[in-house]
């Protein structure tokens with residue numbers, strides 16, 4: 230079916246160098262040739278976001294030499310890509326890359342002088358990755374004969390709240406994006422938007438959380454009432470497990486928005502957990518497609534929750550780097566106010582709880598959090614609570630989850646999960662099932678997570694061979 234408007238997202242792997250960018254541009258060009266208007270949304274070149282975070286930390290720690298070395302290596306990468314895409318040394322693209330790198334260097338020097346890296350300054354620095362790759366994509370499209378114009382997230386109209394590092398679009402964004410990008414599209418120009426970023430109402434750059442370019446694309450898709458949003462990846466689509474862990478993981482043809490959110494929340498790195506939220510109301514489909522095999526249909530994400538009783542589980546995922554926070558205190562925890570103060574302290578710190586469990590004697594509450602949040606959680610609980618409570622961290626944990634709408638109301642799914650784990654001698658530390666019945670999650674020892682994932686994947690018949698005969 231011919232589409233009239235598509236939003237296409239290209240991730241870090243699809244932007245990693247001139248050849249990948251040229252190929253990505255050709256994928257957008259294909260649809261433009263078929264008559265679609267296309268908005269392109271790009272991530273930073275692979276590895277650049279992590280590099281920026283590293284160099285910002287180095288500058289804060291007083292190591293400006295390391296920070297400058299990283300900037301220099303990145304600069305070479307951007308210049309080489311521009312040159313390979315045909316930019317001459319005095320071209321507008323090369324000038325812009327030079328200016329952006331100079332501003333980046335100054336921002337990093339500021340962090341070094343102040344020895345202070347605030348969430349706001351970190352966002353300014355980390356967003357340079359996308360600001361630097363957008364001109365390269367516009368150049369590649371130009372090289373293939375298409376007029377393109379690149380914009381930052383803010384210039385494209387994405388205005389967010391003040392949550393630096395994890396910002397959310399404000400409702401006014403949608404109309405603004407429609408105006409700004411609609412004008413370009415009407416003039417036959419392909420907008421290339423730097424993903425992952427927006428700006429607050431004062432114009433300071435904010436970022437949408439790691440993997441946020443997926444989210445940028447769906448925000449734009451909603452604003453423009455796109456026919457579909459396509460997220461091009463280095464995998465066939467959303468798979469039944471992380472293919473790096475489970476070699477026979479299989480592409481999932483259809484997923485509901487709810488299933489994708491559960492998958493992303495429980496660690497499937499393939500999409501940002503909030504990516505589908507802008508599409509839910511309008512029902513705009515999201516396709517996850519393979520850049521290496523563009524004719525393969527990939528995964529279609531839409532409103533329909535096609536619960537399949539024969540295949541109740543669609544995927545198995547895992548979150549690594551988890552800590553359990555155990556709160557004990559005989560007699561004290563049973564008091565409702567104490568439990569309430571515990572959650573209030575967590576909420577004040579804006580800490581994401583992955584799992585919660587309370588013993589029936591009410592003398593123990595266990596919380597699963599990302600280990601990166603453990604120190605803050607301990608401090609919040611110790612500071613915000615009264616009574617004789619002991620709060621301890623148990624690091625080295627992972628959360629494994631099975632996801633699928635078909636498990637709703639199905640008996641025996643949990644039993645199958647537990648026997649698969651028992652078969653590998655995996656000890657379960659904590660169990661939880663969401664009320665939506667879209668997932669069951671268990672906390673286990675992190676050292677066993679890969680073995681456990683493979684065993685669970687096999688137990689539910691999710692592998693390629695099983696899929697072919699199912």
Ligand SMILES: Nc1ncnc2c1ncn2[C@@H]1O[C@H](COP(=O)(O)OP(=O)(O)O)[C@@H](O)[C@H]1O
Nearest residue numbers: 240241242462463464467468470471497498499
């Ligand atoms: N269930 C899954 N399905 C597909 N990919 C997954 C899954 N879980 C983890 N991944 C990993 O996610 C990667 C793709 O996500 P990401 O690198 O963020 O994409 P991009 O940067 O191309 O947008 C894959 O290379 C794969 O290793």
Ligand SMILES: N[C@@H](CC(=O)OP(=O)(O)O)C(=O)O
Nearest residue numbers: 240241272278439440441442
């Ligand atoms: N570059 C950002 C945003 C992003 O979405 O990247 P990718 O599409 O490569 O996962 C990050 O690494 O978080």
